[in-house]
Amino acid sequence: MKNATRIHEPEIVDFLLNEGCSSIRFEKGSLVALRPARDGRLRPLSIDVYEDDDPATPPGLRFRARVARRYGLPVSSHHGDSVCGALAAVQWETLARPSVASQPPPLAGVL
Numbered sequence: 001m002k003n004a005t006r007i008h009e010p011e012i013v014d015f016l017l018n019e020g021c022s023s024i025r026f027e028k029g030s031l032v033a034l035r036p037a038r039d040g041r042l043r044p045l046s047i048d049v050y051e052d053d054d055p056a057t058p059p060g061l062r063f064r065a066r067v068a069r070r071y072g073l074p075v076s077s078h079h080g081d082s083v084c085g086a087l088a089a090v091q092w093e094t095l096a097r098p099s100v101a102s103q104p105p106p107l108a109g110v111l
Contacts, residue, residue, distance in 0.1 A: 001064060004051035005031055008083045012049060015087045021045070032070060035095070044070035045095065049083055065090055 005012065005026075012031055013024050021033035022042075034042040050064045065086035068075040074094050080086030 001050040001052050003029055003048060004063075004083075005029065005047070005049050007051075008049055011083050012047060012087065015084055016047065019092060035092075037095075043095065046070050047087075049086065067092075067095060069095065 006029070009026060009031065016024055016031070016033050016035075019035065021035045024031060024033040026032075029048070031047040033045050033047060035045050037043045046068050048066045050066070052062050052064075062079075062081055063083050063086040064077060064079050065083070066075065066077040067087075067090045074091075076091040076094055078086055078089035078091075080089055
């Protein structure tokens with residue numbers, strides 16, 4: 001698979017705009033965008049689209065979209081027969097969840 005993000009950039013940007021993303025830019029081989037999360041904050045996402053250039057690939061699995069929070073988890077990756085098909089299969093709701101603060105262990109700080 002090869003990274004085809006730059007090749008399909010206009011199509012990806014249109015999709016991201018329809019998903020509510022803003023400040024979309026190309027950076028170090030990936031698209032970076034801000035997307036509103038459930039808690040109202042803007043989350044930075046990193047978006048990559050890969051294209052399988054192997055002719056033996058089964059139909060319907062030609063593209064893979066990988067979307068991740070820019071600085072951590074979660075990551076969502078899905079296949080599709082088109083760039084938009086792969087992006088549409090991404091679990092956007094999972095990416096919109098607020099970060100969960102780690103809980104201190106029970107009895108932390110008790111001497």
